[in-house]
Amino acid sequence: xxxxxxxxxxxxxxxxxxxxxxxFLANDVVVWALFATSLNLLVGYSGLVSFGHAAYFGVGAYxxxxxxxxxxxxxxxxxxxxxxxxxxxALVFGFFCVRLTRIYFAMxxxxxxxxxxxxxxxxxxxxxxxxxxxxxxxxxxxxxxRVAAVVPWVGGYRTSDYFYFTCLVLVxxxxxxxxxxxxxPFGRMLTTIRENAERAEFIGVNVRRYELAAFVLAGAFAGxxxxxxxIFNRGVFPDFAYWTKSSEVLIMTLLGGMGTxxxxxxxxxxxxxxxxxxxxxxxxxxxxxGTILVLLLFVFPGGIVGALAGxxxxxxxxxxxxx
Amino acid sequence: MLEARGLAxxxxxxQAVAGVSFTVPPGAISAIIGPNGAxxxxxxxxxxxxxxxxxxxVIFKGRDVTGIAPHDLCRLGMGxxxxxxxxxxxxTVFQNVQAAFVSHRGRGWNLLASVERLYGQETEALLxxxxxxxxxxxxxxxxxxxxxxxxxxxxxxxxxxxxxxLDEPTAxxxxxxxxxxxxxxxxxxxxxxxxxxxxxxxxxxxFSIAQTITVLHQGRVIAEGAPAEVRSDPEVRRVYLGxxx
Numbered sequence: 001x002x003x004x005x006x007x008x009x010x011x012x013x014x015x016x017x018x019x020x021x022x023x024f025l026a027n028d029v030v031v032w033a034l035f036a037t038s039l040n041l042l043v044g045y046s047g048l049v050s051f052g053h054a055a056y057f058g059v060g061a062y063x064x065x066x067x068x069x070x071x072x073x074x075x076x077x078x079x080x081x082x083x084x085x086x087x088x089x090a091l092v093f094g095f096f097c098v099r100l101t102r103i104y105f106a107m108x109x110x111x112x113x114x115x116x117x118x119x120x121x122x123x124x125x126x127x128x129x130x131x132x133x134x135x136x137x138x139x140x141x142x143x144x145x146r147v148a149a150v151v152p153w154v155g156g157y158r159t160s161d162y163f164y165f166t167c168l169v170l171v172x173x174x175x176x177x178x179x180x181x182x183x184x185p186f187g188r189m190l191t192t193i194r195e196n197a198e199r200a201e202f203i204g205v206n207v208r209r210y211e212l213a214a215f216v217l218a219g220a221f222a223g224x225x226x227x228x229x230x231i232f233n234r235g236v237f238p239d240f241a242y243w244t245k246s247s248e249v250l251i252m253t254l255l256g257g258m259g260t261x262x263x264x265x266x267x268x269x270x271x272x273x274x275x276x277x278x279x280x281x282x283x284x285x286x287x288x289x290g291t292i293l294v295l296l297l298f299v300f301p302g303g304i305v306g307a308l309a310g311x312x313x314x315x316x317x318x319x320x321x322x323x
Numbered sequence: 324m325l326e327a328r329g330l331a332x333x334x335x336x337x338q339a340v341a342g343v344s345f346t347v348p349p350g351a352i353s354a355i356i357g358p359n360g361a362x363x364x365x366x367x368x369x370x371x372x373x374x375x376x377x378x379x380x381v382i383f384k385g386r387d388v389t390g391i392a393p394h395d396l397c398r399l400g401m402g403x404x405x406x407x408x409x410x411x412x413x414x415t416v417f418q419n420v421q422a423a424f425v426s427h428r429g430r431g432w433n434l435l436a437s438v439e440r441l442y443g444q445e446t447e448a449l450l451x452x453x454x455x456x457x458x459x460x461x462x463x464x465x466x467x468x469x470x471x472x473x474x475x476x477x478x479x480x481x482x483x484x485x486x487x488x489l490d491e492p493t494a495x496x497x498x499x500x501x502x503x504x505x506x507x508x509x510x511x512x513x514x515x516x517x518x519x520x521x522x523x524x525x526x527x528x529x530f531s532i533a534q535t536i537t538v539l540h541q542g543r544v545i546a547e548g549a550p551a552e553v554r555s556d557p558e559v560r561r562v563y564l565g566x567x568x
Contacts, residue, residue, distance in 0.1 A: 180434070180435050181434050181435070183437055183438060183439070184433055184434050184435055184436055184437065184438055185425045185430045185431055185432075185433045185436060185438045185441060186431060186432060186433060186434045187434075187438065188418070188421070188422055188425060188431075188438045189422065189425065189426060189431040191411070191414060191422075192411050192414070192422045192426075195411035195412060195413055195414060196409060196410065196411050196412070198373075198409065199405075199409045199410065199411065199478075200411075200426075201392070201393045201394050201397075202371070202393045202394070202397055202402075202403060203397065203422060203423040203426045203427065203478060203481075203482060204394050204397040204398055204423075204426040204427050204482060205394055205426050205431065206392075206394045207394070210431070
């Protein structure tokens with residue numbers, strides 16, 4: 001845990017580097033890290049592979065977007081509302097999804113996500129339809145200037161930088177909460193379901209109810225990520241809920257390592273960084289991505305963090321032998 | 324303690340269990356035996372709520388529990404182990420038994436406490452009782468077959484059952500392992516005042532610890548009684564014991 005705090009502190013220093021672009025990338029990573037970690041609660045901890053996690057990301061983004069842009073609600077309310085709305089959608093959809101298993105479960109999550117996408121795409125009056133909803137306002141940061149008048153080194157950043165700091169604090173808090181959840185008795189019950197649902201049932205675990213709870217929590221946190229993403233992206237668009245977003249977040253989770261808590265966040269960092277690097281050299285990003293995935297599935301099934309952990313263990317044994 | 328009344332189950336017209344009735348009094352050690360395909364495991368699954376019977380009732384502690392979900396039966400005090408070893412393979416030995424304690428004592432909905440040392444003492448005491456304490460930190464999937472069976476027993480006992488249903492507890496074990504394992508089960512049942520119902524194919528095991536035996540053949544009960552009676556029953560000798568001698 002201490003090194004996670006170090007990473008967070010280091011992340012606060014990014015805007016001080018002076019590059020708008022780096023801050024933009026860092027903000028992108030931070031929000032996707034939360035999105036991917038929320039999915040990992042299902043995929044990595046409960047053994048439920050969702051192909052439709054973008055639905056809740058999208059619901060969260062539209063909730064915050066509509067509240068802030070159309071209704072003039074403040075960020076302090078519009079942000080938690082994203083989690084609440086996404087959680088409610090997850091409760092309704094999840095109620096049906098957890099009645100199915102494996103591929104049927106995955107297909108139903110996908111089907112619900114496509115319904116959400118279709119509604120966002122067509123319901124012009126509320127969601128802006130195909131055109132989406134551009135120009136979601138930033139939260140007000142006037143108070144920072146007032147603080148800066150008293151405390152010397154606080155002010156002087158761009159609004160986008162302040163929003164980045166806000167994301168860091170909120171995502172940091174969400175990850176801390178998720179970390180507590182997976183290390184709690186509830187989290188242990190989820191792993192028993194992942195390992196052996198039949199046996200879990202016979203140690204008294206109501207499998208469906210736990211799965212539904214995990215689904216709602218994962219949806220709610222994805223919604224919070226979506227709420228932040230809409231503001232960061234300066235607009236909310238139907239493709240937030242499209243299946244390609246669901247597959248992107250699933251790839252991040254696999255790439256980073258779904259067996260570990262921090263894997264998906266690392267996956268978000270690596271995938272976004274790789275994308276930026278490779279797109280400037282070649283237009284064949286999907287080809288490269290496909291190759292990375294194939295390598296991953298065959299050579300490092302535990303993802304980046306899984307591979308590093310395995311390497312660390314081997315190094316430990318090696319140094320113990322040679323000590 | 325436990326009673327089956329005319330339990331029946333058919334799969335697509337195949338009658339796996341055809342009207343089976345028996346009673347297990349409190350504190351008894353009872354066995355269900357029968358040749359392969361006699362319907363023993365199906366009967367177990369009917370009792371423990373994994374399958375819904377096509378006809379008949381299951382009465383547990385005076386209460387009709389037919390068709391109740393396994394997790395609810397578990398709360399009422401029915402524990403079971405499985406024929407094909409059934410553990411949480413990527414959790415440690417400690418975590419396997421601990422999870423059973425957490426679930427059974429209703430702490431599973433706590434989202435914010437740390438699970439790490441929860442019920443640590445109880446878990447270790449139980450691991451000690453089933454002889455796995457020295458392997459507590461190992462990943463359970465890497466245990467030997469016998470070790471995994473011991474662990475299953477540990478998981479089942481953590482649920483503080485009043486009756487324990489064991490489906491072929493010595494399946495796949497060597498003669499020595501079988502002897503140790505049966506001695507362990509008999510000792511634990513005595514110490515914890517458990518009612519025991521088990522299926523078994525090893526005749527020596529059955530006749531060494533069972534007080535009553537129910538013999539199943541093609542989904543029907545063909546004999547029932549104390550080991551000595553069952554052993555001398557002509558019908559049993561013909562369909563079952565006869566085949567083996």
